[in-house]
Amino acid sequence: MPRLSFTSGGKKPKQILRTGTLRKPRKLLSQDYQTLLEKSLKNKQLFVDDAFPAELSSIGSGDLLRKLPPCVEWKRPQELVKNPQFFFHDASRFDLHQGLTENCWFLAALASVTFHKDIFTNVVPRNQSFDKNYAGIFHFRFWRFGEWVDVVVDDRLPVNKDGKLLFVSSSKKNLFWGPLLEKAYAKLCGSYEDLQIGQVSEALLDFTGGxxxxxxxxxxxxxxxxxxxxxxxxxxxxxxxxxxxxxxxxxxxxxxxxxxxxxxxxxxxxxxxxxxxxxxxxxxxxxxxxxxxxxxxxxxxxxxxxxxxxxxxxxxxxxxxxxxxxxxxxxxxxxxxxxxxxxxxxxxxxxxxxLTPDLMSHENGKEWTLSMQTGKWVAGSTAGGRMTYTDSYWKNPQYRLKILKGDNMEKYTNSCSVLVSLLQKQNHKHRNHSPPWFIGLSVFMVSQYQCIRRRLPQEFFLHSRPVNKKCVFINEREVTQDFHLLPGSYVIIPSTAEPDQECEFILRVFSRKHLLEEHGENPSPVLCCKKIAEKQDEQETVIARYFEKHPEINVSQLQMLLNKGSWTCAKQAPVKFSLDACKVIMAQLDVSASGTLNVIEFHNLWKRLQSYHEIFQRTDIDRSGFLNLSDLQAAVQEKGITLSHQFYNLIALRYGNSSLKINFENFVCLMLRMEINGGSHTLRRTLSLPPASRSSGHSSTSRYPTLYYRHRPPAVQRCLKT
Missing domain, CATH: 3.90.70.10 (Cysteine proteinases)
Incomplete structure (x- = not known):
């Protein structure tokens, strides 16, 4: 079984997140079991828990009260049976029976936990009994919001006038670990009534931290x-x-x-x-x-x-x-x-x-890493809502995730398995008074913003699409999603479905190797884009100075100038325009058939290329540097051009590689041809001809050679020639 190592996030975490571990759990309400036990034994008095009193307020204040019998008493096990036992070593997981509380979800998860002795022992500490060192006090451990919590209770249980337990009971009348565990969980959640309405997954999380x-x-x-x-x-x-x-x-x-x-x-x-x-x-x-x-x-x-x-x-x-x-x-x-x-x-x-590191066996295996960050959605500040709220989405908390290359990627070539968990914390002392918000998370691959440590600006999210194409929002305490990500930089955006919904949350990431840290405060779109804008200005300045010396440029000069642009489309690898592609581009723009472009023609081309580059990056969801058929359709439609599926298939055959995927270089040639030559009508009329021969006024014997048959498999070439 794989091992997991725990990290709190970045290299220099701002705070210690794990204040409660299995070995040293946090004490709920600062009640220390050992201290209270020794005090009760010393005073020869049974423990009375004033923090969860034997009163109706501990049962609830709503519908559950109407189910109660007229007379409710609180009694200790010794008052109910002659020989009470905390736990039998041969106890069956079928011993427990549900009471008046509709908490079958809790009992079902508990039954599952009893099949795992190590987990069960963590939740129900042993060395507790009604014999040795008995003082009417017991304790249990639960995982709550990123830490283990030790919950102390006294053993006074609510019963009817006949001494029958009102809530969880055991088929063996003298066995009491189940009723006492339920009482501790009710204390943690606020009351017995707060155990109503739930799901098995929530209790499993509290029992395991998984x-x-x-x-x-x-x-x-x-x-x-x-x-x-x-x-x-x-x-x-x-x-x-x-x-x-x-x-x-x-x-x-x-x-x-x-x-x-x-x-x-x-x-x-x-x-x-x-x-x-x-x-x-x-x-x-x-x-x-x-x-x-x-x-x-x-x-x-x-x-x-x-x-x-x-x-x-x-x-x-x-x-x-x-x-x-x-x-x-x-x-x-x-x-x-x-x-x-x-x-x-x-x-x-x-x-x-x-299971998480605390409960994972340390057998030989490859190590996994868990990183955890706490955060908060604040109304008017960091609670931006889902992506459709374009004005505020970027204000949500942002977490930089860097995926490092793992040792074993046999199933998914060059990709890493990553599990992301988003867990929200209840805003109220009582569990049922704080229903969970609809929450979800999105993961974006970061390209030109990789070097920036500050928050990503609004512009980034307007022009980028998440790796998980569909972000599902669920009104549950925890939302998880599996990813297979290439090594590189990403940003995780946890959000509520609607803006201004306040709540604390925990973000957990599991993978072989990664780094997780929160993006800096004080978002500044101007600062985030400054380096990119400066680089673009520098490129345009170089081009302007070049045209001062060369009023007209030929194909070779066009290739040199285009390759000065930062056309990064995948893995930070810049796109390089080939001479053949530049000849095709020249053929589209050189209406006078002079074989050259002037500064105005080049300026118009440059603006088009920047527009195509933005569209390409938005539609290349997996940042592979290629567009598949669905990505291509989205890209073409952004320019207001509508084609049937038949024509998209033909385009992929004409402009794609052997896998029918189109890179940025060929995407530029395609878009120029459709925009300059009249869009879909001209494309339909000329699609059967090689790209280089469909320039304005030129035949297939034009001095601009074809880009059409480059890198085509023989079978595809034969198909296209026919």
Missing amino acids: VNMTIKLEQAPVDLWQIMVRAAYSGSLMGCQTKAGGKEEERGGKLLGDFTVAKSPGSGSGYLLIPGFPISSLQVTCKSGTENLVRLRNPWGKIEWKGNWSDNSSKWDQLSLKERMLLRKTRENGEFWMSIEDFETQFVELVICK
């Missing part, structure tokens, strides 16, 4: 099963969400409730599924062929799937006796198998929680 990825199963990738196998192999936690129905309801775009009832395919019998299953995968060979199976566990046990590959399914008869004995369990224990196809049909989404 990075969540959600896959909508309606749009599941073709390699979903392989993704699940890799996730299981890497030790990731997984859970899934059922479709709405039964007791479930949808509020604010989030599925709630504890089960859904449906019919299994073709059988007519009912089955009951509960969201949040730990998952494992297996490939089996049947008489009818290979099938990919997924094993699911119902955290509450007993209710299972009744379709194909269920306990009593005839599908098992297609396996060998040995495989059936190993895999098939006919008892109602909450564990069952499904085919990957049924899994995609019966569930809404799959959540994969990838």
Whole structure:
């Protein structure tokens, strides 16, 4: 399993971000467990937590109060049972039962965590009991907003008049780790009522500090099963969400409730599924062929799937006796198998929680790096909203990301796998009083602004498109996105969907090798563009002085002057115009057939080239230095020229390379031909002829040689000649 090393961002971080680690977590409300324990033991008094009192205010103030019985009491476990136990070593993850709070998302994630002993021990510290050093105090650890937090609670639990727990309980009446853990989490979130309405991914994040990825199963990738196998192999936690129905309801775009009832395919019998299953995968060979199976566990046990590959399914008869004995369990224990196809049909989404450095085993493997930056969206200042708000988007926080070449890039040639996580912090003490904003992130490749350490100006975002072509905004606590980026410089823009929405956030980046730092304050578009403008002025000055000595220039001189321009289109490699391309350009502009250009003709050409360069950079999304068909269509349409798809294919054949992609040099030749010769009409009329022969008034035997057949594969040449 890969190791991860932690960095706080740039070379000189402004602040220490990680104030709470697993070994030394931050104390919630400055309550130190060991100090409070020793004080209670010394005074021979059971601990009373005034920070989370045994009152209705700790339960809530809304709908949950209406579910409570007339009489609510708070009692310690010793008042409820004779021999209370904190934890059994052979305790089952099916022991816990949901109470009045609609927090199945919390219990489902907790059931998943119990399958990972190391993670479970981090959340539920051992050496706590009702026997040795008992003082009515317990503590638990959660990952909150970039740090581990230690939460202290007393063991007074709300019960009805009969002594029955109102919230989470265990099937073993004397087992209390579950109810106490729920109380600690309620304290962290504000109240028991704040545990209502949630998703499995949120609790998994709080239990692990990992990075969540959600896959909508309606749009599941073709390699979903392989993704699940890799996730299981890497030790990731997984859970899934059922479709709405039964007791479930949808509020604010989030599925709630504890089960859904449906019919299994073709059988007519009912089955009951509960969201949040730990998952494992297996490939089996049947008489009818290979099938990919997924094993699911119902955290509450007993209710299972009744379709194909269920306990009593005839599908098992297609396996060998040995495989059936190993895999098939006919008892109602909450564990069952499904085919990957049924899994995609019966569930809404799959959540994969990838683990962070604290919980990652230190086995031999290649090192990964985690960088983390904290930030804040401030109304009127740094809360600029999404890209459609062109006047304010550039004001959002900007983070410079430099991708360094990794040691292992076997799958994606020359690219690096990068995972970016954006996590927002609740603005209120009570979790449900601070619903999450719709948030998202965009990543831009930086070209001419690479050397600038200050914030990028508004102009950059007006003329640039992000690497992730579609930025999805989700009203969830965390948004993550996978990228495969070439080594180079990028800028990450986290934003809310609307301007002036205030919130703190954490930006985390995982990759083999990278550097992450925040761009400087006090954005200044003038300063950012100053070096570029100075360079352009210098070039134009040189050209003006050259024309003072040479009123008319020939093709060779045109090539020399054009190559003085900074036509950078990819990887900072300047574009060089060939002599053949300059002859084609000369043919378009030399209306007098003199073979030369004067200063006015050249000046008009120079302005056109600058315009083409801006369009090329905006439409070359991956900064490869080439335009594919979709990029080319966007570029041509910017000039107000509309062509059918048939003509774009012909253009790619005429002006593209062997991969039908067009570089900047040929893009210039194409745009000049369309603009000067009358746009699409002339293009349709002349497309069958070589580019150099379609100049005004010249035949195919013109003194300007063709650019048409350069670097063409023989098959393409034969196609074009016909």
